[in-house]
Amino acid sequence: MTSPQQPQPQPQPEPGPHDTGAQEQPAPAAPPMPPAAPQGMPPQTPPAQQQPAQQPAPEQPAPAKEAGTMMLQAQAAPGQPAPAKEAGTMMLQAQGQPPAQGQAPQAQAPAQGGQAPAPAQGQAPAQPAPVREAGTMMLQAQQYPEPRPLAAHGPGKEAGTMMLQAQAPAQAPAQAPAQPQQPQNQPQQPPAQPHPQQSFAGAGGYVSPIPVRPTHLGHALLSEWTKIRSVRSTMWTLGVMVLLTVGIGLLTGAVIAGHSDSLGPESPLNYGTFGMMMGLIPLITLGVLVISSEYSTGMIRTTLTASPARARVLTAKAIVFFALSFVVTLVTTTVVAVAQYSMLSDMAKSAPTGAEWFKATVGVSLFTAMIGLLSLAVGALLRHSAGAITLMVGVYLLPLVLAIFMQAESLKDIQTWLLEYALPSQLNVMYDVALTSSGPSGWEPLWIVTGLAAVTLGSAYAVIHKRDV
Numbered sequence: 001m002t003s004p005q006q007p008q009p010q011p012q013p014e015p016g017p018h019d020t021g022a023q024e025q026p027a028p029a030a031p032p033m034p035p036a037a038p039q040g041m042p043p044q045t046p047p048a049q050q051q052p053a054q055q056p057a058p059e060q061p062a063p064a065k066e067a068g069t070m071m072l073q074a075q076a077a078p079g080q081p082a083p084a085k086e087a088g089t090m091m092l093q094a095q096g097q098p099p100a101q102g103q104a105p106q107a108q109a110p111a112q113g114g115q116a117p118a119p120a121q122g123q124a125p126a127q128p129a130p131v132r133e134a135g136t137m138m139l140q141a142q143q144y145p146e147p148r149p150l151a152a153h154g155p156g157k158e159a160g161t162m163m164l165q166a167q168a169p170a171q172a173p174a175q176a177p178a179q180p181q182q183p184q185n186q187p188q189q190p191p192a193q194p195h196p197q198q199s200f201a202g203a204g205g206y207v208s209p210i211p212v213r214p215t216h217l218g219h220a221l222l223s224e225w226t227k228i229r230s231v232r233s234t235m236w237t238l239g240v241m242v243l244l245t246v247g248i249g250l251l252t253g254a255v256i257a258g259h260s261d262s263l264g265p266e267s268p269l270n271y272g273t274f275g276m277m278m279g280l281i282p283l284i285t286l287g288v289l290v291i292s293s294e295y296s297t298g299m300i301r302t303t304l305t306a307s308p309a310r311a312r313v314l315t316a317k318a319i320v321f322f323a324l325s326f327v328v329t330l331v332t333t334t335v336v337a338v339a340q341y342s343m344l345s346d347m348a349k350s351a352p353t354g355a356e357w358f359k360a361t362v363g364v365s366l367f368t369a370m371i372g373l374l375s376l377a378v379g380a381l382l383r384h385s386a387g388a389i390t391l392m393v394g395v396y397l398l399p400l401v402l403a404i405f406m407q408a409e410s411l412k413d414i415q416t417w418l419l420e421y422a423l424p425s426q427l428n429v430m431y432d433v434a435l436t437s438s439g440p441s442g443w444e445p446l447w448i449v450t451g452l453a454a455v456t457l458g459s460a461y462a463v464i465h466k467r468d469v
Contacts, residue, residue, distance in 0.1 A: 220307050220316035228320055237286035241279040242332050248275035249336035253343040267352045268344035269360040272336045273431040277424050287375030288388040290321050295383040300469050310464045325372040329365040337361055364430050367446050374453040380460035396423050
């Protein structure tokens with residue numbers, strides 16, 4: 001016989017067809033005070049097999065666990081069968097709840113024989129769990145400074161999504177204050193370092209990851225040297241130039257040595273003019289292609305984007321090409337001069353002086369490089385490869401050809417002027433072989449060609465800033 005104040009045990013719901021045994025535990029309620037037993041009547045004690053096991057009160061909430069997944073199946077309410085519904089997904093945010101003072105949470109276990117266990121003496125009977133939909137629980141470990149209550153769903157609602165997260169103890173004796181952790185699938189990023197270019201970007205501006213340095217003439221020279229030595233046109237044109245200059249020079253020396261006994265007052269170095277006269281044509285072609293090919297392919301846009309100072313780009317091209325043509329020509333003329341002297345030295349009346357050696361090698365190389373620089377300036381003005389090459393070849397050969405065919409007496413003055421100032425005639429003067437008794441002599445042809453190249457290159461500087469690319 002029980003006291004009227006003692007609560008009666010509630011029947012447990014029958015397991016449904018989709019029940020997997022996983023039921024949510026209700027929050028334990030504070031137990032009522034047990035009534036005093038009547039005199040002469042011993043207190044009633046439920047059977048041992050029906051006594052549910054009691055869990056000791058934990059001193060601290062459970063530590064944080066790793067995230068996991070559970071499948072919840074829907075069960076029918078007692079006395080009213082519910083149709084099976086589709087499995088859903090529930091994100092349950094589970095948190096540890098500290099037990100009340102003087103109270104230990106109870107763990108319910110199914111009684112043998114399918115009967116609900118009787119509650120222990122001094123404890124509140126367990127309430128039946130509400131019907132819930134089947135779903136999936138995502139467990140994710142996190143630390144929070146304070147526990148939070150479980151976000152519950154009412155019975156009879158559609159399957160939803162809840163995040164279940166475990167919590168660490170609220171107060172740890174020797175532990176640093178807990179901070180929220182980042183999700184496991186996102187690794188922690190190291191602190192961003194200040195970019196060295198932040199001063200260029202300004203406050204709140206974009207900072208490019210590419211290092212940016214102020215460009216100068218040295219960068220432009222390195223760029224132009226990389227381009228001129230990496231294209232095949234440079235190797236072909238310079239190769240043809242060396243082949244013509246050395247080949248024709250050696251052939252001339254061999255023919256003279258085989259058919260003449262004496263050179264007279266001429267120097268053995270004077271016969272290098274034949275090979276260099278033909279070798280200038282490939283050099284003119286290369287001078288035009290150094291800049292006109294970039295306009296033809298559109299590469300000039302990339303060049304001027306990397307180095308917006310157009311005058312600097314043109315200066316770098318002029319310096320690189322002039323130095324390359326001078327060095328190649330110097331090596332070629334030196335080889336030809338040494339070879340011809342070795343073949344014709346026995347036929348000469350006197351050995352060449354140092355001034356003649358210097359003029360036949362260094363002087364001729366400077367003259368040739370200036371003609372190449374003139375070709376580059378013409379290419380910058382016309383910006384068309386075929387047109388600039390045609391114009392330069394005409395300037396180089398046409399005056400001499402016209403002078404040869406001007407045999408009329410009325411054209412003698414024009415013929416003489418063309419013979420004196422044609423570029424091949426100027427080259428002969430550098431080798432001390434003049435076609436006429438008048439006209440430039442000594443180092444004058446070099447100054448004439450230098451002045452012509454300077455005027456043309458200055459015109460190129462003037463128009464490069466006024467044209468679009």
